[in-house]
Amino acid sequence: MDRDRVIRKLVRAAKNAMKQPEFCAMRTTNESVFPHPPASHSGSERHEEDFMTGEMIAGKLNETTEWVNSMCRRRSSNPMPFHNAGSRRFFLYSEVHAWIMNSPKVVHSRHRRRTKTEVAAAQNVKKKKEEAA
Secondary structure, three states: OHHHHHHHHHHHHHHHHHOOHHHOOOOOOHHHOOOOOOOOOOOOOOOOOOEEOHHHHHHHHOOOHHHHHHHHOOOOOOOOOOEEEOOEEEEEHHHHHHHHHHOOOOOOOOOOOOOHHHHHHHHHHHHHHHHHO
16 A cells, blocks of 8 residues: 555656656757757766757857858868758857867967058069069
8 A cells, every 4th residue: 555655756756857847858948058068978877968059159259150151161261060951050168169179279470560661662573573574
């Protein structure tokens, strides 16, 4: 008798837990987005992660949707990873995070303003080339 009561309680608790909004298959808010990518799992374990739209990724990275679309172009030197579903693009935050962390860093050289003599010398060379042609 006591065992049946415990089983009924567990079944009732499981049914109530399934009614909670956190168990919905589709989430429409940014609350489901991970603040950091999940730890990598072995091949046998597959961590379930929500797909994000381009607008969600743009908001997460504080960029515009145009920037996200330009980074996804195949002709880009380092395209952002995405998944196609028909004509729509979906992103996994962990893949985008890894893409950002593994992207080559841009190294800017220090710019120096040219002196008047350097500018004049460059103009003289340009004039000589035009006269020679």
